[in-house]
Structure formats: C-alpha cells, structure tokens
Amino acid sequence: MRICRFNDNRLGLVRGDLVVDVTPALDLLPSYRWPLPYGDPLIAHLDKVGRRAQEIASSRPALPVAAVTLLSPVANASKIIAAPVNYLKHADEARADKAINFGADIKTIDHYGLFLKSNTSVIGAGERVKLPKIDRRMDHEVEVAAVIGRECYRVARGQALDMVCGYTIALDMSVRGPEDRSWRKSYDTFSVLGPWLVTQDEVGDSGELDLSLSVNDELRQSSNTRALIFDIPKLVVYASQAYRLYPGDVIMTGTPEGVGPVAPGDVMTCTVENIGSMRVTVE
Numbered sequence: 527m528r529i530c531r532f533n534d535n536r537l538g539l540v541r542g543d544l545v546v547d548v549t550p551a552l553d554l555l556p557s558y559r560w561p562l563p564y565g566d567p568l569i570a571h572l573d574k575v576g577r578r579a580q581e582i583a584s585s586r587p588a589l590p591v592a593a594v595t596l597l598s599p600v601a602n603a604s605k606i607i608a609a610p611v612n613y614l615k616h617a618d619e620a621r622a623d624k625a626i627n628f629g630a631d632i633k634t635i636d637h638y639g640l641f642l643k644s645n646t647s648v649i650g651a652g653e654r655v656k657l658p659k660i661d662r663r664m665d666h667e668v669e670v671a672a673v674i675g676r677e678c679y680r681v682a683r684g685q686a687l688d689m690v691c692g693y694t695i696a697l698d699m700s701v702r703g704p705e706d707r708s709w710r711k712s713y714d715t716f717s718v719l720g721p722w723l724v725t726q727d728e729v730g731d732s733g734e735l736d737l738s739l740s741v742n743d744e745l746r747q748s749s750n751t752r753a754l755i756f757d758i759p760k761l762v763v764y765a766s767q768a769y770r771l772y773p774g775d776v777i778m779t780g781t782p783e784g785v786g787p788v789a790p791g792d793v794m795t796c797t798v799e800n801i802g803s804m805r806v807t808v809e
Contacts, residue, residue, distance in 0.1 A: 527539070527725045528540035528541075529568075529725075530596055530720075531598065532594040532595060533597075535601070537549045537552055537575075538594070540591065541583075543590060544591065546586050546588045547586050547587050548582055548586055551575050551582060552575065554574055554578055555568065565772030565773040566772075567602065569673065569773040570676075570772075570773035570774070591721075596652035596721050597650035597653070597720075599650070599721075599722050603645045604772045604774065605769065606645055606647070606717055607642060608640065608642070608707070608777075608778040609780040610638045611780070612634070612755050612756055612761075612781075613749060613753050613780055615783035616780070616781060619783045619785070625702060634755055635756050640761075640765055643698075643711050643712050643778075647714060648719055650721075651719075651804035652720075654807045655699055655716070655794075655809070656715045657790060658701070660701065662702055662703055664699065664788060665700045665785045666699065666739055667747075668695070668696070668739035668798075669695075669778045669779050670693060670695070670779050672693055672732070672776070672779065673690065673693065673776055673777075674771045674773060674774065674776075674777070675773055676689055676773055677771065677772050678771050679771065686759035686762040686763050687732075687758070687762070689762055689771065690726055690732075690758070691723075691725065692725040693723070693801055695718075695803075696718065697717070698717065698781060699718070700716075700785075721802050721804040729801065730800055732758045734752055736797075736799040737750070737796075739797075741786070743795070748782070749783070749784075751779070754779060754780060761777050761779055788808045791807075793806070793807050794808065
C-alpha cells in the first residue's frame with residue numbers, strides 16, 4: 527500500500543500514476559482531548575484506516591499524481607532521528623573536503639551516535655526547500671527513511687523490523703559549519719519526506735535498496751542500503767535504547783557519498799528502489 531497526504535490534507539491511495547482520494551477513511555481515527563498523545567494518529571491506526579481506504583477506493587475520485595501537491599506522508603512525527611556518517615564512502619569524502627568537515631576529525635556513526643532534527647523542519651515532495659539567508663554552503667543528502675509504526679522501547683534486533691510500518695524517501699538538507707548537526711539540519715523545510723509512505727510488504731528487503739539523487743538531471747549520489755554501516759534493524763535497536771519510539775517517528779538512515787551544494791532554482795530528483803521518485807525545487 528502507498529499512502530500519501532496531498533493538497534489540503536487529503537488522504538490518498540497511490541495506484542500507478544493516480545491518487546485515489548480516500549479521505550473519508552480518516553473518520554475511523556479517534557478524537558483526542560488535551561493533552562494530546564505522542565505520535566501520528568494516522569500511523570498509529572494505519573492498519574484499520576488502510577483497510578477502510580482500500581474498501582472505498584473503487585467508489586472514490588482519482589487525480590493524476592502530477593496534478594496534486596504532495597505533503598509529507600507523516601504529519602505529526604514526535605521526532606526525526608538521524609544517522610550521521612553511516613556510509614563509509616561518505617566518511618571518506620567528508621574527511622577529504624574541508625567545506626564539509628570544517629576542520630573536524632570525521633568519524634562514523636559508531637562514534638557520534640544518533641541526533642535529532644526538529645519535527646517543524648518537515649515538508650513534502652510537492653513543497654520547496656527554502657535556503658536560509660546565510661553565507662554558508664548548503665548540501666543535499668538523500669536517504670531512505672524508516673517510519674515507526676508502534677510505540678516501542680529497548681527493542682531486540684529480532685523484533686526491530688516489526689516496529690517499522692513502512693518507508694519513504696528523505697532529503698536531509700544541511701548547512702555546513704562547525705555547529706551541532708541538530709542546529710544545522712533543522713532549518714524550516716530541511717527535512718523533505720515523500721513522495722508517499724510505502725508499507726513494508728511492498729518495499730521488500732530494506733537492506734537491498736538502490737538510492738540516488740540528481741541535481742538538474744546531473745547524477746550526484748548513487749548507492750545501495752547494503753552499504754550502510756548500521757543497517758535499518760540496528761538503527762531501530764540503537765535508537766530505541768535511548769528514545770521511546772512512537773508511531774510516526776522517522777529514522778533517517780544516513781546518506782551515501784556524493785553530497786554537494788545546491789542553490790535557488792535547482793531541482794533535486796531523489797529516487798529509492800521500490801518506493802518511487804520525487805522532484806524537489808530549491809528556492
């Protein structure tokens with residue numbers, strides 16, 4: 527199943543090049559009173575909402591994907607968890623490029639652990655990355671993102687993928703500089719998720735996914751998740767040792783080599799095998 531959020535927070539089932547508007551399936555979500563629970567209500571109830579969406583899809587209107595504005599498929603992540611330097615070749619390029627490392631001794635995820643990005647930095651594939659007005663290099667980083675489907679804490683490796691409801695493409699935009707990653711990567715619009723959420727049964731083996739990024743149709747990044755230092759099950763286990771995870775929490779798994787700067791007017795095309803592709807404009 528491929529679920530998207532589009533236009534004015536409509537819910538869609540993606541079928542080929544069409545989006546079927548299944549927004550009435552959201553009526554199954556519970557109503558809440560203050561204080562609101564952590565997590566994303568749709569993701570927490572995705573099984574029953576998804577079943578209802580499929581039941582009503584044949585009688586619902588459909589629109590071309592190209593005719594809608596795709597928002598982040600996760601609307602209410604309690605946190606965005608990110609994995610620094612989780613591909614060895616990216617570590618090598620970061621060590622070699624002073625514009626990336628700013629004089630720091632680049633290590634790998636084993637040394638840094640994980641970090642958090644602001645959940646207010648999230649946008650969707652149909653929105654634009656807006657570069658802040660600062661005199662710094664700003665880079666693209668394409669990643670596979672795992673979306674947590676249930677509340678969990680201190681997960682064992684054998685149960686790690688059971689906690690993941692699906693996957694999406696992530697763009698982890700980065701301001702280069704000496705400050706902490708959580709600061710440099712949390713500007714508004716610096717976490718692009720999309721184009722939709724694909725459930726685990728359709729993605730297959732998340733440890734064997736090709737991913738790539740082009741800027742203005744020039745290929746810059748190309749790799750496969752089998753090159754991850756911490757694979758996705760290990761990332762779930764590792765994250766859950768410190769953070770209680772909630773439905774809709776997003777784990778950005780790290781970016782491969784080939785990161786580089788973007789400027790206003792550039793168009794980034796991000797593709798992940800078995801998930802899809804999204805074109806994101808910079809302004």
